[in-house]
Amino acid sequence: MPDTHDLGGIAGFGAIPHLEKDYEYNERWEWTLMAVLRLGAQKGWYRTDAYRHALERLPRDFYLSKSYYDRMLSGITNAYLEAGIVTAGEIEQHLEPHIRIPISTPRGPGHAGAERPELVRFQAGDRVTVRSPLPDGHVRAPAYVRGKTGTVVDRGRHALPFPGRVGHREPGAAEFTYRVEFERRELWADALDAGTVIVDLSDSYLNPEA
């Protein structure tokens, strides 16, 4: 079973809800939450991948049943806790005694990329296969493309620290990402629609076509 957050192609979610809700926020505290997230990242206390991973390893029932902001808040809180910036006790001093903060269990250690910093391995038009299986932990290659073969469209302009490392608060070598285009019916043979899906994947998730 894919990790809870890895939802692409999973059945069972029904009609798209809240089609009319395009506005920027419901209540102002939602922006307070995003401000706190961005300030911590700007100050270098955690990387976006570490925040993402703190959110991803929330308990499955919690992830699937709580609001977007509750998931996000829990990920941010855990990112701050794990960076040692604030303690749960210090946060709870500002809450009514019956309110506790959810804590997600660290998972790890991280897994290395290929440690080929900024090497350009692929060009547009190359056929590539996504590695499968991929190690446990923080992975930014959705389950639905693992083991699948697609065509490189282009390369990201910036090399980025490998998510499998920095998502676990470990140093990671920078790698380029490649936008890889997959035929939808290669991903799901029974898909009603033809067409393609394009996914942006770190070098270490890819091999030359198998």
Place this chain on the structure above:
Amino acid sequence: MHFNNEKERTLALRDALIAKGMHTQAEVDAMEEGFETWTPANGAAVVARAWCDPDFKQRLLADALGTANEVVQPVPFGGWDALALENTDKVHNVLVCTLCSCTIKSLIGQPPHWYKSLAYRARLVREPRAVLGEFGLTLAPEVEIKVWDITAETGYMVIPVRPAGTEGWSEAELASIVTKKSLIGVEQPDVRLVRRDGQAATSDVEVQHA
């Protein structure tokens, strides 16, 4: 354990960080005020210019964030990059983030509720025509649908097809029909929504409360 206290826990996290001297209230306030400038009106102005100026459009396709700054001043978006994707009568691009809910907020605004829903994240990659149909968008069978899954630090904005009947419109009039939904690719701009020069803004492009 009580987990339905998102507002209280958000403010407690903020207050604990401020009490400890990790952030100042001024820093949090400045960040929130910056979010006021992140609206889909930015992306709409960029699309309108692209519809009117082919050279601008070519630069936009090569470098969306840098080129957008010729028209609007979106707040720099961390280490992110952005690509503009042009819809045509043959190809329709539409965006999703299956692993979380990433967007280029400085051009599109905050991700809307439906974009953050588990159903949208799960279904769009696999059955885009059914999902677009729920938004009221029916594409001709020969139009290829490309779904872009935002999995690394590059986001996208869609340049919708310029609707028939907009010949001779000003850039402001053109921008007034470009919505957050059309920048994501789940609807086509509707010429009936036009706001003529000098008219007050509609709720579609304002920062709006619930």
